[in-house]
Amino acid sequence: MSVLExxxxxxxxxxxxxxxxxxxxxxLAFMVACLETLYVYRKxxxxxxxxxxxxxxxLINFAVGVVTGIIQEFQFGMNWSEYSRFVGDVFGAPxxxxxxxxxxxxxxxxxxWIFGWDRLHKKVHLMCIWLVFFxxxxxAFWILAANSFxxxxxxxxxxxxxxxxxxFFALITNPQLIVEFPHxxxxxxxxxxxxxxxVSAYKILKKQETELFKKAFNLGMIVALxxxxxxxxxxHSQAKHLMESQPMKMAASEGLWEDSGDPAGWMVFGLIxxxxxxxxxxxxxxxxxxxxxxEKFEGKVPGMNTLQAEYEKLYGPGNYVPPxxxxxxxxxxxxxxxxxxxxxxxxGLMYSYRKKLESKNYFLKATIFLISLPFIANSAxxxxxxxxxxxxxxFGLMTTSASVSPNVTKGSLIFSLTTFTTxxxxxxxxxxYLFVKEIKKGTDHGVKDYESNVDPFAREASIL
Amino acid sequence: MIELNELWFxxxxxxxxxxxxxxxxxxxxxxxxKLLAKxxxxxxxxxxxxxxxxxxxxxxxxxxxxAIFAAFPHWYATMFSGYYIPFVFVLMALIGRGVAFxxxxxxxxxxWAKTWDWVIFLGSLLPPFLFGVLFTSILRxxxxxxxxxxxxxxxxxxxxxxxxxxxTVTLLCLLHGVLFLTLKTVGDLRSRARAFASKLIVPxxxxxxxxxxxxxxETDLFTVRAHIxxxxxxxxxxxxxxxxxFISKQRDGWSFAMTGLGIALTISTLFTALFPRVMVSSIxxxxxxxxxxxxxxxxxxxxxxxxxxxxxxxxxxxxxxSYYVFRKRVDEKDLTY
Numbered sequence: 001m002s003v004l005e006x007x008x009x010x011x012x013x014x015x016x017x018x019x020x021x022x023x024x025x026x027x028l029a030f031m032v033a034c035l036e037t038l039y040v041y042r043k044x045x046x047x048x049x050x051x052x053x054x055x056x057x058x059l060i061n062f063a064v065g066v067v068t069g070i071i072q073e074f075q076f077g078m079n080w081s082e083y084s085r086f087v088g089d090v091f092g093a094p095x096x097x098x099x100x101x102x103x104x105x106x107x108x109x110x111x112x113w114i115f116g117w118d119r120l121h122k123k124v125h126l127m128c129i130w131l132v133f134f135x136x137x138x139x140a141f142w143i144l145a146a147n148s149f150x151x152x153x154x155x156x157x158x159x160x161x162x163x164x165x166x167x168f169f170a171l172i173t174n175p176q177l178i179v180e181f182p183h184x185x186x187x188x189x190x191x192x193x194x195x196x197x198x199v200s201a202y203k204i205l206k207k208q209e210t211e212l213f214k215k216a217f218n219l220g221m222i223v224a225l226x227x228x229x230x231x232x233x234x235x236h237s238q239a240k241h242l243m244e245s246q247p248m249k250m251a252a253s254e255g256l257w258e259d260s261g262d263p264a265g266w267m268v269f270g271l272i273x274x275x276x277x278x279x280x281x282x283x284x285x286x287x288x289x290x291x292x293x294x295e296k297f298e299g300k301v302p303g304m305n306t307l308q309a310e311y312e313k314l315y316g317p318g319n320y321v322p323p324x325x326x327x328x329x330x331x332x333x334x335x336x337x338x339x340x341x342x343x344x345x346x347x348g349l350m351y352s353y354r355k356k357l358e359s360k361n362y363f364l365k366a367t368i369f370l371i372s373l374p375f376i377a378n379s380a381x382x383x384x385x386x387x388x389x390x391x392x393x394x395f396g397l398m399t400t401s402a403s404v405s406p407n408v409t410k411g412s413l414i415f416s417l418t419t420f421t422t423x424x425x426x427x428x429x430x431x432x433y434l435f436v437k438e439i440k441k442g443t444d445h446g447v448k449d450y451e452s453n454v455d456p457f458a459r460e461a462s463i464l
Numbered sequence: 465m466i467e468l469n470e471l472w473f474x475x476x477x478x479x480x481x482x483x484x485x486x487x488x489x490x491x492x493x494x495x496x497x498k499l500l501a502k503x504x505x506x507x508x509x510x511x512x513x514x515x516x517x518x519x520x521x522x523x524x525x526x527x528x529x530x531a532i533f534a535a536f537p538h539w540y541a542t543m544f545s546g547y548y549i550p551f552v553f554v555l556m557a558l559i560g561r562g563v564a565f566x567x568x569x570x571x572x573x574x575x576w577a578k579t580w581d582w583v584i585f586l587g588s589l590l591p592p593f594l595f596g597v598l599f600t601s602i603l604r605x606x607x608x609x610x611x612x613x614x615x616x617x618x619x620x621x622x623x624x625x626x627x628x629x630x631x632t633v634t635l636l637c638l639l640h641g642v643l644f645l646t647l648k649t650v651g652d653l654r655s656r657a658r659a660f661a662s663k664l665i666v667p668x669x670x671x672x673x674x675x676x677x678x679x680x681x682e683t684d685l686f687t688v689r690a691h692i693x694x695x696x697x698x699x700x701x702x703x704x705x706x707x708x709x710f711i712s713k714q715r716d717g718w719s720f721a722m723t724g725l726g727i728a729l730t731i732s733t734l735f736t737a738l739f740p741r742v743m744v745s746s747i748x749x750x751x752x753x754x755x756x757x758x759x760x761x762x763x764x765x766x767x768x769x770x771x772x773x774x775x776x777x778x779x780x781x782x783x784x785x786s787y788y789v790f791r792k793r794v795d796e797k798d799l800t801y
Contacts, residue, residue, distance in 0.1 A: 063566035066519065067559040073529050074551055077544025081613070084544075088537020089760040096530030097771055103523040104779045108786050111516035119789055162537075164761040405545040407613040416552045423559060430563070434570050 004404050006413040007079040010420065012386070014071050016379050017424050021065035023378050026140060026185065027192015028058040029133040033126075034219060040126045049443040050216050054196060059114065060434050064427055066107075071420065073099070079413075083393050083403035087149070090156050090165040094146040094172075102139035106132050140188070141181055148176035150394050151385070152245045163397065176245060179238040186230035187381065190341055191374035193223035197348065198371035199439055201364040204357065208442055214357065221348040228342035235338065236292065243293045243301070246395060248311070248320060249388035251304045252327040254289060255279055262300040264289035268332075274324040277305065315396065322390040330380040330387070337377035344370050468765040469755040472535035473742070475772065477735040479531055481728045483524035484595075484637070488727055489720075490514040490521050492641015494561065494588025495634075497581060500642070500660055504577060505796050506653055511565060511584070512794045513648040518565065520783060522558065534768050538612050538758035539742045546606060546614025547598060550621060554594050561587025592637040593630040597621065599734055600629025600675075603683050605746035612753060620746070625682040632671040636730065639664045639707075640723040646716040650795045658714060665708045672704065685737045696733040700726055 001009070032055050039047035073095065076084050084091075112120070113128040120128070149156075155170030156163045165171065197220030200213040242250045251257075255272045257279070266288030271280040287297045304321050311320040348367060351357045357364070389395060393403045466474075493514045501507040514521075533540040544551060560583040568580040604625055606614050642664060645657040676697055679685040685693055707722035738744070742758055745751035759765065 060566060060570070063563050067562035070522075070526065070558050070562075071555050073526050074544055074555065077533065077540045078548055078551055079545070081541035081545035084533065084541040085537055085612075088533055088540060089764045092530065092532075092534030092537055092540070092760070093764060093768055093771075096527065096534040096768065097775075099523060099527040099530040100772060100775050100779065103526055104520060104783070107519035107523050108782055111519055112786050112789055115512075115516045116789060159761065165764040165767065168763075168767045405541075405548075405613075406611075407615050408545055408548050412548045412552075415549065419552055419556060423556060427559075427563060430567060434567065437571070 003408065003410050003413060004401055006410065006417060007404050007408070008400065010413065010417045011075060011079060013417075014068065014075065014420055014424070015386075016382065017428075018065070018068040018072060019378060019382060020375055021061055021068060022140075023184075023188035023191040023374065024195060025058070025062045025065045026133070026136040026188035027190065028054060028061060028195065029129065029136050029192070030189055031192045031196050031220070031223065032058050033129045033133050034223075035216070036126050036129055040122050046212050046215060049212060053438075053443040054199075054216070056438050057195075057199070057435060059110075060431060060438070062110065064431055068424070068427070078416075079405055079408060080393070080403045081405040081407070083398065085162065086398055086403070087163050087394060090149055090153075090163050090171065091146050093165065093168070094142040094149075098139055098142035098146075102135045102142060105135035106139065109135065137185065140184055141177075144181050144184060145172050145174065145177050148174040148180055150392075151180075151389060152176040153394050153397055158397075163394070175241060179234065179241045183231065183234035183238050183381075186227050186234055187374065187378050189227035190224055190231060191378065193220045193227060194341065194345075194374055195371050196220035197224060197345075198368050201367035202439065203442070205361065205364040205368070210358065212443065214352070217348070217357070218352050221345045221352065224341060224345040225349060228338065228345055231338050232342065235335070236295075239292050240295060246389065247302055248304065248307045249322065249327065249384075250293065251302060251307060252322045252324045252388055253331040253384060254301070255282075255324060255328045256301060256303045257305050258303040259306055260289060260301040260303065262290070263287045263298045264293070264301045266292065270328070272325050272328055274321075318391065318399075320391060322388050327384050327388040330384040334377045334380040334384065337373045337380070341370070341373055341377075467755075468762060468769060469535070469759040470740070471769065472531070472759065472765060473735070473739060473755045476528060476531050476535065477731065479524060479528040480735075481731045483521075483528055484592075484633075484727045484731055485640075485724050486517070486521040486524060488592070488637040489641045489644040490518040491588045491592045491634075491637040492639065493644060494584050494641070495638050496641055496645060496657075496660075497588075498585040500645070500653075500656060504574070507577075507581060508569070509649060509653060509794050509796060510645065511568070513645060515565070516786060516790045519562070520786065522562070525558075531768075531772075535760055535765060536742055536753075536755070536758045537760060539753055542608060542612050542614060542743055542753055542758075543598075543602070546608075546616065547621070550594050550598060554591050557587040557590035557594075561591075589634065592634045596630035596633030597626045599633075601626045602743050603679075603685070603734060603737060605683075605744040607747055608743060608745035608751045608753065609747060610751055612751070612758075625678045628671065628675050628678055632668075632675045633730075635664070635668045635671050636723070636727055639668050640720070640727060643707075643711075643716065643720040643723055647720055648793050650793050658711065658716070661719065662708075662711045665704065665711060669701075669704055669708070672700065683737065685733070688737055689739075692736050693733055696729055696736060700729045700733065703729060 032051055035047050035051040035054060038044065039051055076091075109128040109131040113125065113132060116125055116128065149171065152174060153163065154174050155165060155167035157166045158164070197217050200217035200220060203213040204210050204217065239250070255267055255270050257277050263286070265284035265286045267279075267282050267284050269281075269283040273280055289301055290297055290299045293299065293301050304324070308320050312318070344367065347363065348357075351360050351363060391399050391401070393400050493510055497507045497510050501510050529540070532543070564580040564583040564587060568577055568584070571577075601621060601623075604623075606620055607616050608614050639661060642657050642661045646654055646661065649657060685697075703722050703726040707719050707726065710716075710719040710722060740754045740756065741752045742755060743753040745753075760768075
């Protein structure tokens with residue numbers, strides 16, 4: 001493998017790994033904040049137990065999310081120095097603002113939340129977890145603002161061979177950001193809520209603290225359903241926008257070589273041969289692609305061959321077709337997983353409403369499995385977004401091969417890749433081990449843990 | 465009138481002062497878990513003194529990184545790609561340390577805790593050392609070519625001067641952390657922290673003096689802007705002599721203030737000597753990265769200035785509030801998390 005391929009492998013794998021934890025952190029922050037709100041305003045101890053139980057899981061996950069994020073902050077410079085030089089003027093600002101606005105807020109208020117159970121007024125303590133959630137939203141906004149610039153560069157001018165910001169407002173109202181942000185957040189909420197529902201399903205199945213976990217299950221499924229619908233709508237608006245901003249990615253995600261007919265059918269399944277630029281076998285739903293792209297049942301969608309010819313005229317000779325199979329399948333995995341999530345949360349709410357949940361063992365087991373689906377969908381969605389953007393790092397401005405650090409050797413990369421992979425494997429193993437342990441322990445432990453605390457203020461006099 | 469790129473040089477310096485002042489003591493506390501604590505309970509007390517703070521302290525590093533990226537893209541690109549392997553180690557340390565604080569107490573097993581204790585120790589020891597190496601070698605000069613890229617050999621990173629720099633920064637953080645412990649613990653642990661601090665002050669002063677002498681031969685610290693750097697260096701020494709005095713008088717608060725001041729002055733000296741350069745080229749002066757040739761455009765800097773000046777007061781406000789909430793000392797009755 002070349003330095004470029006190694007650098008891409010490292011960036012891809014560390015980012016996908018990081019983004020397993022991020023959506024769960026955002027989603028769980030919201031769920032824990034909801035649970036604590038119910039505790040504070042309904043004065044119901046059940047919700048306090050649930051807050052602490054899911055709070056523990058949230059913290060384990062948050063820690064891994066934070067530390068794997070540190071790499072992200074540094075590796076643009078480490079591995080993609082040419083890219084950093086070229087876009088730093090525009091791209092660095094949202095990253096710096098993210099740290100200043102979001103990271104400080106998350107980490108400070110989370111510290112207070114963890115250690116402040118007995119030192120703060122209930123409502124102040126509750127405010128802390130909501131501020132943590134707000135911080136995670138801010139974080140997502142600014143990093144997506146940076147990412148959106150890579151998909152659809154706006155608010156800049158080229159000066160001395162570098163992209164320089166000339167319109168900050170355009171950067172944060174990037175049309176790509178407007179569709180990408182809600183979709184990502186809805187996905188994160190689905191991740192957190194289905195995690196809560198799945199863990200609760202496990203406890204109900206094991207007949208441990210059933211009444212308590214039914215409450216969490218319901219809350220999880222309600223949020224999951226709302227989030228699922230949000231995912232579908234925001235996903236659709238993203239697809240529509242893709243037609244205008246990156247038609248090549250759209251064509252690749254549809255496996256569309258030649259221009260489509262009018263109206264365009266949507267290929268559910270196909271065997272794509274990207275070498276010979278043809279599909280061996282296709283199963284199509286008529287009209288659907290026209291609808292996805294234009295929200296009406298007519299209109300043709302340009303194919304990759306047409307776009308390739310167009311881009312060659314625009315950007316000079318080269319291959320502008322992204323890896324088609326990856327883009328095509330990751331899109332289908334994401335969309336399929338999304339639909340299953342919506343369906344399952346409807347079913348879950350129905351069973352719960354009819355008070356049949358406990359007898360539905362198969363459904364409860366399936367709900368445990370359901371925990372994994374948002375993770376698969378999140379990863380697939382980003383793989384589609386980032387792989388589908390290739391060969392560009394910044395669409396139309398800079399290619400990936402021109403972005404890599406020229407002075408980082410293959411040996412260094414092999415060292416870092418091995419190191420990070422090993423560390424991440426250990427982290428993942430420990431995280432899963434701790435999750436299982438905490439889930440099996442149930443809620444009783446968590447409460448005793450904190451309530452053995454004595455009033456710290458009482459001792460003050462004896463010290464001084 | 466101060467130019468925006470000069471202002472950002474100042475802001476980056478302030479971010480590093482904040483980083484080493486705050487994260488400095490929690491690095492020091494992390495190192496102390498192996499040097500000061502006698503048993504598991506004491507180690508937990510030490511960790512809990514920084515429990516609510518260390519994560520927010522670390523954000524100063526991420527913010528400094530982000531600010532360099534935004535304000536000086538070439539500095540960011542040159543430094544992070546040029547110090548690739550050292551940064552891999554920094555990242556390893558910070559990743560391990562971060563999860564260790566969270567994971568350590570989750571399983572009731574001495575072996576488990578012991579493993580994570582080592583991670584906390586090494587994870588707190590490596591970063592200040594490596595940052596010391598980083599900054600001293602930046603000041604000494606790195607082989608930066610005309611394309612602003614570093615292609616360095618081992619001795620550019622690791623040499624007597626940079627190792628002394630690394631050790632010095634580590635010792636400064638350790639002393640600062642031990643003094644933080646005198647403020648946050650009670651009883652026997654507190655007395656031992658005081659005793660340890662009074663022992664530490666000797667190597668701290670020695671390493672500072674060796675470092676200053678080496679700087680005379682290895683860098684232009686004494687020739688560039690000597691009218692500012694000389695008084696600064698003198699005040700560093702004065703701060704630590706005063707720290708020694710206050711430690712001997714058991715005035716913990718003042719001792720901590722003096723090591724904090726010492727750290728702030730040390731970073732100030734470094735940045736004063738660097739200015740207007742951000743990275744020194746050992747190949748030729750024309751290849752130096754400066755605040756002028758490495759910075760972003762005026763528009764971007766203006767936006768960043770407005771955003772930062774609006775946000776920073778809030779950030780400082782709630783960080784101070786968090787220290788106020790957890791102003792109490794930590795003892796074994798507090799080991800709830």
